[in-house]
Amino acid sequence: MANQPPPGFRHLPGYLNLEAQKALLDEIRTIVAAAPLYQPAMPRTGKPLSVRMTNCGSLGWVTDREHGYRYQPRHPLTNEPWPPIPQRLLNLWNTLADYPHEPEACLINFYSADAKMGLHQDKDEADLDAPVLSVSLGDTCLFRIGGTTREAGTGSFKLASGDVVVLGGTSRLAFHGVDRIYPGTSTLLKNGGRVNLTLRRVMKG
DNA sequence: GAGTTCCT
DNA sequence: TACT
Numbered sequence A: 001m002a003n004q005p006p007p008g009f010r011h012l013p014g015y016l017n018l019e020a021q022k023a024l025l026d027e028i029r030t031i032v033a034a035a036p037l038y039q040p041a042m043p044r045t046g047k048p049l050s051v052r053m054t055n056c057g058s059l060g061w062v063t064d065r066e067h068g069y070r071y072q073p074r075h076p077l078t079n080e081p082w083p084p085i086p087q088r089l090l091n092l093w094n095t096l097a098d099y100p101h102e103p104e105a106c107l108i109n110f111y112s113a114d115a116k117m118g119l120h121q122d123k124d125e126a127d128l129d130a131p132v133l134s135v136s137l138g139d140t141c142l143f144r145i146g147g148t149t150r151e152a153g154t155g156s157f158k159l160a161s162g163d164v165v166v167l168g169g170t171s172r173l174a175f176h177g178v179d180r181i182y183p184g185t186s187t188l189l190k191n192g193g194r195v196n197l198t199l200r201r202v203m204k205g
Numbered sequence B: 001g002a003g004t005t006c007c008t
Numbered sequence C: 001t002a003c004t
Helices: A018-034 A087-096 A169-173
Strands: A009-012 A052-057 A060-062 A070-072 A105-111 A117-120 A132-138 A141-145 A155-159 A164-167 A176-181 A194-200
Touching: A018 A052, A018 A087, A018 A105, A018 A132, A018 A194, A052 A060, A060 A105, A087 A132, A087 A164, A087 A194
Parallel strands: none
Antiparallel strands: A009 A164, A052 A105, A060 A070, A105 A194, A117 A176, A132 A164, A132 A194, A141 A155, A141 A176
């Protein structure tokens, strides 16, 4: 029997209908045109991550060999400020996050057919009380989530286009990752792949 | 000092 | 990593 996610975890399958997904994707395309996707690197080793990423919001999550994981206000390649978070994403946060402060960061991850994300905790934010809100667009993925230690068991399930996930409560610090992408499971993205949007409150108060 | 998202 |  698969393990259950910790308390505070919510999976909302099909929360966004196709029209809402298309409208959101249009806004993401505009953001990516101004703040291009780039390939981030692991600290120390410089090994590239398999996902490509960019951000919108006043702060964006970045990593590189020299300085590691961090939030910063500008795109690492263009040195331009990140574009603002679209209002429809702020509305989603206001509806689902149950948190009195707006998110500063929206990480935009693009998964090609062979991209993955290893099990990790989101711990780079000063505010660990705010939930993390995630939106899936495009191809289905196999998402894995465990407990708040590496030793805890994990369980996995699929996330499809339009699904929304909220990591709140105990699940805010749960280890989680993406095992695999299922190519060809969505026609939302012309050339396939999966886009994941992750809204986070970074600074306290 | 140990731990930290890429580890098959 | 550059911090805890």
